[in-house]
Amino acid sequence: DAQGDARGQAAADAGALLQLVAAMHAHPDSADVKEWACGALTNITAGADAQGDARGQAAADAGALLQLVAAMHAHPDSADVKEWACGALTNITAGADAQGDAR
Numbered sequence: 001d002a003q004g005d006a007r008g009q010a011a012a013d014a015g016a017l018l019q020l021v022a023a024m025h026a027h028p029d030s031a032d033v034k035e036w037a038c039g040a041l042t043n044i045t046a047g048a049d050a051q052g053d054a055r056g057q058a059a060a061d062a063g064a065l066l067q068l069v070a071a072m073h074a075h076p077d078s079a080d081v082k083e084w085a086c087g088a089l090t091n092i093t094a095g096a097d098a099q100g101d102a103r
Contacts, residue, residue, distance in 0.1 A: 005052065008044040012055045016044060017062045024067040031078045034071040038084030041068070045091035053095035060092055060103050068092075 011017075020037045027033040041064055045056045059065075068085045075081040093103045 004043070005047045005049065008046060008055060009051055011040070011044050012058055016040065017055075017059050017064065020044075021059075021062045021064050021067050024071060025063075028070070028074055031075045031081055034075055035078065035080045035084055038068060038071060038081060038088050042084055042087035042091060045088060047091075048094075052091075053099075056092040056095050056103065057099050059088075060099075064088065064092060065103070 020040055023033055024037045041059060045059050046052060047055065068089050071081050072085050095103065
């Protein structure tokens with residue numbers, strides 16, 4: 001919804017994408033950190049409008065793709081980590097913007 005997209009944009013504007021990626025990198029063995037960070041990335045990057053595409057690109061630029069894949073490798077038995085990581089990867093790699101195909 002529009003309110004959710006606005007909250008995602010506010011989080012992105014506040015620097016949440018970089019902080020989430022940094023937290024995932026700093027705590028490679030914590031499934032809880034990975035799960036919550038993946039969930040937040042999923043929510044922040046949601047949205048099928050131009051701003052949603054821009055948040056997806058910003059997440060990719062922040063290094064989220066590498067950290068999401070690393071989270072799934074590090075926690076192969078955690079369905080929650082995999083579920084949220086897949087959601088974030090779906091959002092980040094989707095988009096009708098020019099960079100969408102590259103992501």
